[in-house]
């Protein structure tokens with residue numbers, strides 16, 4: 526039954542998996558792909574609010590393209606509606622902050638850009 530998949534939470538129309546360990550953005554995405562999913566793409570306010578339930582810092586499927594420096598989802602679509610925290614995205618102190626986490630602690634559930642190599646929990650969606 527699609528409503529009972531171990532480790533996955535269902536919130537119409539998607540399933541979500543929250544990691545219990547922390548990895549780089551790239552390794553996190555690889556984990557999602559191996560689960561037949563991808564890092565989560567946040568399409569709606571409802572979906573954004575839903576992620577609050579997990580009370581974690583976690584990678585989502587949003588990165589900055591090397592070529593143009595624009596934000597793109599893992600399915601190739603450009604970012605339209607966003608939920609950046611105050612002063613984000615900022616490439617803080619000149620660092621390359623090209624990957625996006627949902628930051629539960631500082632500004633509840635808003636997005637922050639951080640270095641892609643940083644270990645983080647992650648949220649997969651399928």
Ligand code: GN1
Nearest residue numbers: 613615616617622637638639640643
């Ligand atoms: C964090 O940890 P700190 O203050 O050096 C964050 C940045 C944010 C900044 C906002 C690795 O930097 O991405 O823009 O807070 N860096 C990390 O003040 O979490």
Ligand code: CA
Nearest residue numbers: 615616617638
């Ligand atoms: Ca930042």
